[in-house]
Amino acid sequence: MLGAGSWGTTFAKVLADAGTDVTLWARRTEVAEEINSTRVNAGYLPGIVLPQRLRATDDAAEAMHGTDAVVLAVPSQTLRENLAGWQPLLPERATLVSLAKGVELSTLKRMSEVVSEVADVAMEQVAVVSGPNLAREIAAEQPTATVVACNDHDRAVALQQACSTPYFRPYTNTDLVGIELAGACKNVIALACGMAVGLGYGHNTMSSLITRGLAETTRLGVALGAEPMTFAGLAGLGDLVATCMSPLSRNRTFGERLGRGETLAQAQDAAHGQVAEGVKSCSSIRQLAARTGVEMPITDVVHRVCHEGLEPGPAAAELLGRERKAE
Structure with a gap:
């Protein structure tokens, strides 16, 4: 080990x-x-x-x-x-x-x-x-x-x-393919859920982010050859729910600090050396989605909050203001 x-x-x-x-x-x-x-x-x-x-x-x-x-x-x-x-x-x-x-x-x-x-x-x-x-x-x-x-x-x-x-x-x-993409993407969605908590939003917002996060993760996985049902299993939905909902999750906690207005540096200092994988993976997953032609709006705004200065509040408004479509 x-x-x-x-x-x-x-x-x-x-x-x-x-x-x-x-x-x-x-x-x-x-x-x-x-x-x-x-x-x-x-x-x-x-x-x-x-x-x-x-x-x-x-x-x-x-x-x-x-x-x-x-x-x-x-x-x-x-x-x-x-x-x-x-x-x-x-x-x-x-x-x-x-x-x-x-x-x-x-x-x-x-x-x-x-x-x-x-x-x-x-x-x-x-x-x-x-x-x-x-x-x-x-x-x-x-x-x-x-x-x-x-x-x-x-x-x-x-x-x-x-x-x-x-x-x-x-x-x-x-x-x-499916197991690993699910594990990587759930950290990014957990950052988004943490930001929602930091902004004061409740369970409806969280469940919406989890569900739509699962949808964009599945789209990417299927485009790269994964089995769709993998994302309904333990490494998909199971890990996603645990990481997004639990205060023990480093990514969820990190996102919550960003939602409360802390800078990336302040949130990293508060983590005391513990790694929130989604902070870096949001960028590589975003690039992978762009290369594959897959739309991942939650991943995109998480990347922009973490690395381009977008504030969590406007990020939430941007997601809600996207074009209406069928589920």
């Missing part, structure tokens, strides 16, 4: 609770030492006791040595750089599992495509985990379901078995 943030540590806990021996790589030595000595990653999951099957290290080579699967738990926009440094250490036949949800800014590639390219492995060797993945709730062992996606169904099943616990129920899927 490479990455000891909140979701990386949580998924490491899930794997260990499922009976898998896990070595968790932490960038900072003090984090690895804290986990090993106290069984807690206080900076990201305070109060959560980590299982004995999980041990931590600051040595990436040690973390990957002899493993059947390498889980990549780093932010989407830093995945390429990190993986390039780790590439010589990767076990030859290991399944490479991405937890990141985003579209790369420079290339407009999905995370599995970045992994395949940088690690120089076939797409069949790459898997992703997505779904309603609010780390704190899962770490507290609240029941949830998720999706394990891989073009190689047998690899997906093996990973499914490795992370199945009484509180964490994984389903398999082979639609990597």
Whole structure:
């Protein structure tokens, strides 16, 4: 497991609770030492006791040595750089599992495509985990379901078995395109929902944004070859609802700060190092939509609020003032 943030540590806990021996790589030595000595990653999951099957290290080579699967738990926009440094250490036949949800800014590639390219492995060797993945709730062992996606169904099943616990129920899927686009786009829609909350709007506004956000996400996915039904599943609607509605969602919380009038810099300072993936992915998803000829009005205004100075209030008015049409 490479990455000891909140979701990386949580998924490491899930794997260990499922009976898998896990070595968790932490960038900072003090984090690895804290986990090993106290069984807690206080900076990201305070109060959560980590299982004995999980041990931590600051040595990436040690973390990957002899493993059947390498889980990549780093932010989407830093995945390429990190993986390039780790590439010589990767076990030859290991399944490479991405937890990141985003579209790369420079290339407009999905995370599995970045992994395949940088690690120089076939797409069949790459898997992703997505779904309603609010780390704190899962770490507290609240029941949830998720999706394990891989073009190689047998690899997906093996990973499914490795992370199945009484509180964490994984389903398999082979639609990597749909699973990953859903995971990336929901962060952008969650920013919009957060802005709506910050502006003082209620549940009607939120449900409208979620529904229309799902519609534009589905349009993009289908245009790029995804299965439409994927977006009605756990990695689509399930993750979208959780990320848009929960105050535990970094993207929802970040958007709320923008809606209350904070600048991008102020909202980033308040996040204390936690990454709101949608802030950067809104730009790459917008570019991907333009290249594909797909209309994504919510994504467009989120990008303009985050990066072009558009205020959230006028952004909402612009969405409401669009041409009327049939649903």
